[in-house]
Amino acid sequence: MSSNNTASSDSAKPNGGAVARYGMAIDLDRCHGCGACMLACSVENNIPPLPDADDRKGITWIRVYKADNREAFPKAQTVFVPVLCQHCGEHTPCVHVCPQQAVDVDPKTGIVGQMPERCLGCRYCMAACPYHARYFNWWDPVWPKGMEKTLNPAVSPRMRGVVEKCNLCHGRLQAARAKAASEGRREIQAEEYRPACVDACPTGALVFGDLNDKTSKVAQMAAGKNAFRLLESLGTDPKIYYVSKRPWVRRLAENRLPGRKEETIG
Amino acid sequence: MFPGVHGFHWEFGHLLFLGIFFTVVLVILGASSLGFAHSIRRLRSERREQFVWEQQFEDLTPDEKACRHAMTGELKGRICPNAFDCNDCSTHASLLEKRSVEKPETVEIAGLRYHPQRRYHRGHTWLEELDDGTVLIGPDEFARRLIGQPDRLVLPKPGDRLVANGVAWTVHKSGADVRVLAPVTGEVLESGEGQEWYLRVRPDSPIGEAKHLLSGSEIGPWIRHELERLQRQASLSEVGSALADGGELVDTVSQAFDKRRWDHVCSSYFLQP
Amino acid sequence: MDRHLISRGLDRTSFFRFSLWILPWLGILSFGVYSAFVCLWHGLNRTNMDNRFAFGLWIFLDLTVIALGAGAFFTGFLLYILRKKELKSVINSAVVIGLICYSGAVAVLAVDVGQPLRAWFTFWHPNVHSMLTEVTFCISCYLCVLLIEYLPIVLKNRKLRRIPSFLVFEFEMHKLMYVLAGVGTFLSFFHQGSLGGLYGVLEGRPFAFREGIAIWPSTFFLFIVSAVAAGPCFLMLVISFVSRVSRKILVSSAVFNLLGRVSGICLAVYVLLKAIDTLIWLNRTSPALGSHPFDFYAWEPFGSWILFAEIVVCGLLPAVVLLSSRLRERRPWLLGAAFFVCLGVALNRFVMTIQTLALPTLPFDPFLNYWPSWEEVGTFLGMIAYGVLVYSVSYRYLNLFPEERRVAGHVSEAVEASGSPLVRTT
Numbered sequence: 001m002s003s004n005n006t007a008s009s010d011s012a013k014p015n016g017g018a019v020a021r022y023g024m025a026i027d028l029d030r031c032h033g034c035g036a037c038m039l040a041c042s043v044e045n046n047i048p049p050l051p052d053a054d055d056r057k058g059i060t061w062i063r064v065y066k067a068d069n070r071e072a073f074p075k076a077q078t079v080f081v082p083v084l085c086q087h088c089g090e091h092t093p094c095v096h097v098c099p100q101q102a103v104d105v106d107p108k109t110g111i112v113g114q115m116p117e118r119c120l121g122c123r124y125c126m127a128a129c130p131y132h133a134r135y136f137n138w139w140d141p142v143w144p145k146g147m148e149k150t151l152n153p154a155v156s157p158r159m160r161g162v163v164e165k166c167n168l169c170h171g172r173l174q175a176a177r178a179k180a181a182s183e184g185r186r187e188i189q190a191e192e193y194r195p196a197c198v199d200a201c202p203t204g205a206l207v208f209g210d211l212n213d214k215t216s217k218v219a220q221m222a223a224g225k226n227a228f229r230l231l232e233s234l235g236t237d238p239k240i241y242y243v244s245k246r247p248w249v250r251r252l253a254e255n256r257l258p259g260r261k262e263e264t265i266g
Numbered sequence: 267m268f269p270g271v272h273g274f275h276w277e278f279g280h281l282l283f284l285g286i287f288f289t290v291v292l293v294i295l296g297a298s299s300l301g302f303a304h305s306i307r308r309l310r311s312e313r314r315e316q317f318v319w320e321q322q323f324e325d326l327t328p329d330e331k332a333c334r335h336a337m338t339g340e341l342k343g344r345i346c347p348n349a350f351d352c353n354d355c356s357t358h359a360s361l362l363e364k365r366s367v368e369k370p371e372t373v374e375i376a377g378l379r380y381h382p383q384r385r386y387h388r389g390h391t392w393l394e395e396l397d398d399g400t401v402l403i404g405p406d407e408f409a410r411r412l413i414g415q416p417d418r419l420v421l422p423k424p425g426d427r428l429v430a431n432g433v434a435w436t437v438h439k440s441g442a443d444v445r446v447l448a449p450v451t452g453e454v455l456e457s458g459e460g461q462e463w464y465l466r467v468r469p470d471s472p473i474g475e476a477k478h479l480l481s482g483s484e485i486g487p488w489i490r491h492e493l494e495r496l497q498r499q500a501s502l503s504e505v506g507s508a509l510a511d512g513g514e515l516v517d518t519v520s521q522a523f524d525k526r527r528w529d530h531v532c533s534s535y536f537l538q539p
Numbered sequence: 540m541d542r543h544l545i546s547r548g549l550d551r552t553s554f555f556r557f558s559l560w561i562l563p564w565l566g567i568l569s570f571g572v573y574s575a576f577v578c579l580w581h582g583l584n585r586t587n588m589d590n591r592f593a594f595g596l597w598i599f600l601d602l603t604v605i606a607l608g609a610g611a612f613f614t615g616f617l618l619y620i621l622r623k624k625e626l627k628s629v630i631n632s633a634v635v636i637g638l639i640c641y642s643g644a645v646a647v648l649a650v651d652v653g654q655p656l657r658a659w660f661t662f663w664h665p666n667v668h669s670m671l672t673e674v675t676f677c678i679s680c681y682l683c684v685l686l687i688e689y690l691p692i693v694l695k696n697r698k699l700r701r702i703p704s705f706l707v708f709e710f711e712m713h714k715l716m717y718v719l720a721g722v723g724t725f726l727s728f729f730h731q732g733s734l735g736g737l738y739g740v741l742e743g744r745p746f747a748f749r750e751g752i753a754i755w756p757s758t759f760f761l762f763i764v765s766a767v768a769a770g771p772c773f774l775m776l777v778i779s780f781v782s783r784v785s786r787k788i789l790v791s792s793a794v795f796n797l798l799g800r801v802s803g804i805c806l807a808v809y810v811l812l813k814a815i816d817t818l819i820w821l822n823r824t825s826p827a828l829g830s831h832p833f834d835f836y837a838w839e840p841f842g843s844w845i846l847f848a849e850i851v852v853c854g855l856l857p858a859v860v861l862l863s864s865r866l867r868e869r870r871p872w873l874l875g876a877a878f879f880v881c882l883g884v885a886l887n888r889f890v891m892t893i894q895t896l897a898l899p900t901l902p903f904d905p906f907l908n909y910w911p912s913w914e915e916v917g918t919f920l921g922m923i924a925y926g927v928l929v930y931s932v933s934y935r936y937l938n939l940f941p942e943e944r945r946v947a948g949h950v951s952e953a954v955e956a957s958g959s960p961l962v963r964t965t
């Protein structure tokens with residue numbers, strides 16, 4: 001795995017397409033909260049069943065939140081927002097704070113990778129992440145008898161006491177690269193690498209690709225006028241874009257007290 | 267941390283941080299090693315016992331460290347700065363010259379008898395020189411009455427070495443272990459259990475040179491000073507000169523104190539910090 | 540029974556009564572060890588921390604005790620570097636308190652992290668951009684320094700000092716104590732600061748994030764100053780408590796006066812800096828990150844009363860008391876102010892740890908509650924019991940208060956008023 005441990009390396013710069021910036025565009029007008037993405041993610045990434053977990057201790061690398069516009073009937077509207085690791089670019093909060101350098105930003109792909117083997121479990125990165133995208137293994141991973149047959153051999157399970165998070169199904173990226181190499185190619189094709197959640201989404205709300213590739217659908221969606229990113233004012237430069245035609249949904253980008261007037265701040 | 271680790275490369279931040287860290291570690295290790303090395307050197311030096319005594323002396327109370335000339339009234343309130351080693355003390359030398367020649371006579375205070383031919387150590391032992399150059403050592407009257415009948419007495423065996431201001435013998439009384447200090451450095455020839463003297467010792471250097479021992483007109487003030495201290499420790503009010511009307515020090519002193527205070531009293535007079 | 544181990548002349552209670560004091564604390568310590576064992580064996584799911592409350596009771600209390608243990612380095616600095624000789628009477632006590640606080644905090648941290656056996660990874664793969672790396676390095680070094688400073692105190696025990704090599708080693712180490720005091724001050728400066736820096740660098744949490752100088756956010760400096768102010772206060776509280784329990788005057792009031800005055804000055808500086816920092820945060824830092832700062836205080840129970848309590852009740856008021864020489868003379872005022880200072884430090888660490896994590900960062904995030912589980916409380920109680928035990932044993936067998944004999948005045952035991960039993964009239 002070609003990863004550079006320097007914490008100061010930012011997201012890869014466009015370089016004639018040789019360097020990718022993998023990201024997502026999520027169409028919030030299409031997401032209806034089925035949760036197929038969450039399920040597919042758990043299966044792909046060997047998330048243990050964790051029977052004693054509640055919603056605060058469970059592991060959900062991608063998690064669908066529900067928000068509404070706080071209006072009464074008939075104006076009441078709901079939106080479902082899948083939140084995963086935003087793979088921040090500039091000033092990645094978790095990379096800067098890990099005392100063991102167990103997180104790094106891959107300059108070739110822009111993916112923020114977590115090394116559970118090096119993680120001490122201090123949970124400082126979890127405090128740093130504003131998107132709550134990081135999850136701690138509060139329990140030992142235990143699969144009931146027979147269920148171990150469902151484990152994905154391409155992904156190693158994590159031990160108790162370490163932090164984990166979405167890595168844009170890095171195992172699939174490796175598989176795509178291996179396939180390309182076996183066919184004598186140096187570049188992978190766009191459709192050869194897609195995370196499990198994107199594959200599973202029945203409405204096509206999740207769109208994945210290389211943001212540096214201006215012709216890709218994800219780049220076009222991200223550049224559109226209805227696109228926004230969560231908590232942009234924090235300056236994290238995330239690679240996950242959200243798209244919605246509804247203005248109240250776009251206002252969810254910033255954390256404001258409900259009822260506070262929209263005002264320009266900062 | 268080191269270049270062998272995959273993907274690592276040095277930045278200024280690494281140099282600064284690790285530089286400071288290793289400097290601090292070196293300072294800590296250096297200071298500890300230096301302390302350790304100095305200790306070894308001091309332990310190996312010949313002045314080792316003298317040093318141990320000086321450290322013990324430091325931790326005595328001001329009362330216990332009173333200069334012999336302060337007790338006789340020649341100086342006021344002076345505390346010995348030399349751990350009772352009067353050999354190199356210029357104050358002692360100059361005051362000795364001013365003293366008149368005295369006629370040696372027996373001193374008796376509060377029933378305690380002190381002999382003119384004997385020299386006395388501040389740790390309440392006496393020393394008497396014999397014609398063959400050896401010395402007899404024993405506990406002085408104050409020590410005898412203070413301890414009374416010892417529960418157990420442990421004397422050194424013939425052939426053992428004594429060091430001045432080191433431990434000569436150990437007395438056990440009423441739960442207190444008293445380690446009595448030796449007045450001279452030398453080799454034990456004989457132990458005199460059951461006699462007035464406890465040890466016969468061949469000293470390393472002639473007794474005449476031992477300036478740190480008290481004799482003559484110094485004895486009286488010294489014993490009075492010790493008795494006053496004892497009186498103060500035993501009573502609530504400061505009855506300084508209650509002994510002036512002539513009573514005798516009893517030999518059941520240990521009964522006047524509870525175990526806690528008795529332990530302190532013993533250590534106080536036998537100069538154990 | 541153990542009189543021969545106790546420094547002579549010091550009044551210590553009987554072994555039986557000492558055991559009565561020790562036994563309940565041993566019980567609590569055992570409970571603490573058991574709680575820690577449960578967490579280590581079964582996993583951290585036994586705590587009530589979760590993915591939102593990544594830091595809980597342990598981190599909050601670790602930060603508090605490390606701040607309270609700052610008395611060790613600061614007293615050492617005042618004594619060995621600034622040569623305030625009166626502090627000789629409390630330096631031993633301060634070192635023991637420091638050792639207890641730091642070793643206890645490190646022990647609790649070992650239970651708090653998910654993989655304690657990987658602690659050496661921080662040394663092998665240090666991330667020099669992370670405040671936590673800095674904390675780890677400094678606290679490890681400082682714990683060593685404290686152990687080396689504690690060793691001479693142990694070696695001066697009545698029985699141990701008879702061994703010549705121990706006596707000599709103690710003497711030589713004491714000669715070099717100023718080096719250790721200097722190193723300790725340097726290390727403490729950095730780790731107290733970095734503990735503050737932990738929160739100040741969190742750009743993802745606008746409540747905690749602060750601007751600063753170079754790589755150090757303002758919380759770096761605020762934590763140092765508040766620790767320096769709280770250290771002497773905690774020292775005074777502990778010594779008063781020990782004095783009260785043992786019914787002895789252990790230290791002269793001049794020393795208390797000095798500690799109170801120094802603490803007052805540092806506290807006044809802290810209140811000023813904190814007020815400036817809060818104003819900058821309210822008007823510039825927080826809005827720049829897209830948050831209206833008083834939004835944070837809209838969530839009950841963490842209203843803006845917390846800010847008032849931290850700066851005024853536990854900051855300004857005690858500072859005024861401690862700076863007034865008239866009020867400092869009166870022990871209840873002095874100790875009351877000291878208590879509020881320590882409370883203020885605890886409140887500040889609480890706000891930075893718990894309130895920061897409770898506040899929602901995403902708009903569809905709720906405000907969250909957290910109550911520690913019995914395992915967490917048990918572990919922490921175990922740490923307190925450990926501290927009490929170490930201090931009690933040190934107080935009994937070691938010379939923690941060199942001035943004790945002089946200050947108490949040697950009041951002897953009562954003897955029958957009818958004549959001295961020492962003298963028999965012939």
